[in-house]
Amino acid sequence: MLISICIPTYNRPSTLINCLNSLSLQTEKQFEVCISDNCSKANIQKLIHPFKKKLKIRFNKNKKNLGFALNLLKVSNMAKGDFIWFLGDDDLIVRDGIKTLKNIIKKNKKCEFFWINSYYLNKNYLKKFNYPFNTKNLPKKMKRHSPQKKNKKLKFFDLIDRKISFDYLLGVFVCVFRRDQWNRHQNVIDKKLIKDVRTWSNFENTCFFIKIFCAAFSKSDAFFCARPLTVSLHGVREWSNLYPMVEIVRIPEALDYYRSKGLSLFKYIKNKNYALRNFFNYFFKIFFYGEQMGLNYINFRRHFFNNLIFPNAWLSIIYFINRKIRLFLKI
Structure with missing residues (x-):
């Protein structure tokens, strides 16, 4: 069994080197690394060359910036393994991460989709140590992406649960899946909309992989791995100004799509309501801030008025006031 680690990268040479260093330290050596450079300013091919002695690397450089979505698709199509694991160029993988994943896959042969938990860590922590960062220096205690503590087998749509994760697979770097199924269902992509290079400007260039997941795995067995195998760094992402728009526009859109592909009505209502917990304060x-925070990407009928039927859209005002009161009382 071969796992393909697929890394889309753009203008993050230092974090990419840390990422590759964490891969070079793996106790399991039988895996491949696919890197697609989205026309970075730095010479990425030269920077990664030393790692080719330790890692099986496939490399591509786009002649121009294709946008995140097409670059993610590109790197997935470079893979030759049985399973694809997307990894952010600012992510780290724990030393026995791939070995642990392989053991999980072998013990759950009927599962085609795996949700892999991740830790959070501030990027400034890495500055305390030599570069590139050695994962032996990771802190013993880190916040988890999912608070769930037990592994479990479940159906694909059971992963769409706020108790597992608030982003409902939008954080694609927690997803491991069969490559053949992924390749077979790429026909669901809107080839026009996905070409928009503006960050998170439409559902397609933000969530195209969700469409493929639904087509490929909606009826499949899945596995939730509670133990974090990767580390996601805070303070690296350049698109943080668009996060409010992603939370109250793209995540609800993803839930709408899941519902259209078979998510139960009860799960849809419960999770859609939760997704709108910051509705009014984020819209404000x-x-x-206007276009700086993605105002030009919003359809007011679909993204604002249609969501007013959910209680949390209105309760978000009260939640916001309560948070401010508690913050004031702590001062």
């Missing part, structure tokens, strides 16, 4: 921020 977006209105105030």
